[in-house]
Amino acid sequence: MSQLLLGIDVGTYSSKGVLVEPDGSILRSHVVEHEMAIPHPGWAEQDADQVWWGDVVKLCRLLLDGNPYTGEDVGGVALSAIGPCMLPLDASGRPLRPGILYGVDTRASEEISFLNHRLGEDVIYEFSGMDLSSQAIGPKILWMKRHEPELWKRVEHITTASSYLIYRLTGEKVIDRHTASHYMPLIDIHKLEWSDRFSDEIVDLNKLPGLGWSDEVAGQVQPAGAAETGLKTGTPVAVGAVDALSEAISVGVVRPGDLMIMYGSTAFFILVLTEPRPDPRTWTVAGAFRGQYNLAAGMATTGSLTRWFRDEFAADLEKESAYNSLFAAAAEVDPGANGLLLLPYFSGERTPINDPKARGVIAGLTLSHTRSHVYRAVLEGVAYGIRHNIETFRSIGANVQRIVAVGGGAKGPVWLQIVSDVTGLPQLVPANTIGASYGDAFLAGLAAGIVNRGDLDRWVVPGKTILPNERTKASYDGYYGKYLALYDQTRAIVHDLSQ
């Protein structure tokens, strides 16, 4: 019987695949690592065949190696990936250049200004539900058109990472509406359909993939895809989602008022809503399921900042235990890091300030500050950024009823406690945080008709809750005010320096 569900997620630094029974129990899982290329400050790229598709092939081969499972056992597949990315394909479906990554890639700031000027910021916003940011795909398409004109002539299709993977498996060109919501200003957020209103400036709409909901069938695995992966020809493949949305599904964030905070290399937020609430500081996007919207938000650094800090300033520590040592030392430092304050905008910032030219600042340094203080300031700086996003949700009337914390950063209790203390909000940490691939497996089951939406409650095992310490919260209130002020007051000079 082909009843097993295969979910694969391609992330920024690694990809993960899981093979799951219809009742949610995990049979096998594998992780493969890869790199992100930074060919130029502010640029972030990955090779679509080597990294994205290569990881999918590797994971399928590892999971379906005949010990004991093979492609014959798989009843449905779903994929999620980093996104939105901009990957141009030629007429034969081959990538023309490495994929330009999501909001961590800030190259298209000139194109954003151009479109804002040309089309009108308010008009774009009214139409798209979001301001153009480094997350938007329209400006990145325009960037390629302007900077790589020879390559541009050969572009026949524009895809994102997940739609490219679906294409390699099924030959179909499909994108989920959630990821497609970032193809601004090419999509009408109120109708959730492609629109030719502004497309003349940017790209022929025929070059874009078809739109679907995450739990719908995109197509069936074709012989070419089957040969490479070992999957059975004809296996249904779901439309899938962006990694963050699959992660939200994997931890049961599917009801209105549920907020997922994903602590990855960046922080990502997904709040489930039943109607659009456009605001220029966050992203209004389609939800996974017909009739749902999401308020999404994202910071440009989180885990990438602790990683940078470890790589640059903890060379004396054993690499395997360096994070543990740093977190333990930071836990010994009092809240407020003894007067240190850090702006985490080391790659610019996405929400809510939407400022690709913002940069990191470490302020308040004295001779008495040690590495532990600065590391704590890193953790606190990110926590202030998270609070800034949650306060923005509230200010636009989007109700946050329940927070679920997921991702690598959520594994350590120190950082989670700092975030709960800074925000004053409890965070639920699920017992089994398998990640986006688990949500993909569930979407695969929905698409193949093997599970129902109600089954999710049995898939997700509740874990512990991190409660805020009220007294610590009170002291953080003051520091948070200074965090906002430090950005306001250094913004102009940092913009000036970045030129």
Place this chain on the structure above:
Amino acid sequence: MVKPLVIGLDLGTTLCKAVAFEMDGALRAQSQQITHTFRPADGWAEQDPKEWIASIFRVLADLSAQLGEETGGILAIGVSCHGPSLILTDEHFSPLGRCPIWQDQRATHLCGELLEKVGAGWVGLGMPESSFGVQLYWALQNHPDRLWAAKHIFDTKGFLLASLTGRAVDEYSSSPGSRDWNQEFFEALGVDVRKLPSSIDSTSVAGELQRDICERTGLPRGLPVIAGLNDGAAAALGAGLVQLGQGIVSLSTNGVMRTTISQRLPGATLVAKSMFCYSYVEGMYVTGGTTKCGGDSVRWFIENFLTGYPVEEKALFDLITEEAAKSPVGAKGVFFMPYLVGMGSPNSQSGSRGTFLNLGRHHTRSDLARALFEGVAFALRDIAETFSEMGLGWENLRFTGGGSKNPLWRQIVSDVLGRELCGVRSDSALGAAILAAVGAGHFSSPREATTAMVHRTFQVSPISANIAYYDHLYGQFSKVRRLLKSFNEQPGDGNNVV
């Protein structure tokens, strides 16, 4: 026949040193002792004058033992010491307790009040807010009984000369900062100026080394003690600073920039720019300012972010240079505002803090290391720019201190200042020894003595492409500094973070 020798005695903040030099500047013998600083409360810094004397006896005895028969060739001892500090003694020059030293911050808040009360005529050696005058004002308010009980009121130099010669005498470059103590100041405070020693020129004989000290140390009887200079001025002389309008950069724990002028600057100007000014040699004055940052920032960065453990003095610069050298001019846009212990001259502000600005994920520790070197160099340029604005020359620059021994930092300072720098093997003890040689009549003037005794070790020229780039970066640095300064000046917030 024994060779003629001179001894330079230098009481530094952390080290008490006696060094014997030959008349061509060659080092013949030396001895040193660590000096302790007590920090009984936050911001307080005290030393024990009795320990100074004990240390001086030990280093002189040790030096004398090393020289053996050659002690017969010693012409004189010149004295250099740190300051300002406030020492109260009885009629036998026995100190009444520990004394605050130049690092002491307990009375800085009284500076403004004192200026209002008596004007700025008394400002001289040290940063105005931690000067002799402020220390005295604090003592008057907090322990007037001790002040009245004291028979003598000394600064470091006066106390050392009194202890060595038995005569209450001081010299111009130390706390008087000028030919005479500022009479109006003492009158306004009601302190009897006769409790203060009279002052003499730096090359004058303060007296003969007291007989019992000669016996205890084995030094020849009747040895003349030459008044000398404060340690910063002595180091400047040891570096060959003898022309009017000549500048010197000294980069060790702090960066200090000095230049020579012909007339004393008005006290109000010194206060406004947080500068010092005192009498020097050959009728000149020295003025300048302190960055409040330098080697201490380097040590902080290395120990916290490069090695994770304390580093020996010798290895300190090698480690950071290896990193900083990997980063290009301008540190890929990273700026370091080097105010880890507050802002120094000419924008003094004790509440300021250090800041790294414009950081991106593509930056590495090498960029931060280079930014640190550049930030300190920009702080030195702040002082140089102030000299220029005031119409003071800073030509023919000398460069001394631990930081000058580092080829990369040396080049950065040269590029940022846009000037050629000349390095010399120098310290305060050499400066004191030069004055001893003049005081003993071996040379006719400090200028003649430095020609014979001071030797150049390196020469570095600015790279023209870097000058223009650093001019631009310095403009941005100044903008950031003004911005951060204005944060700290915002009222109603006593706990500013930047």
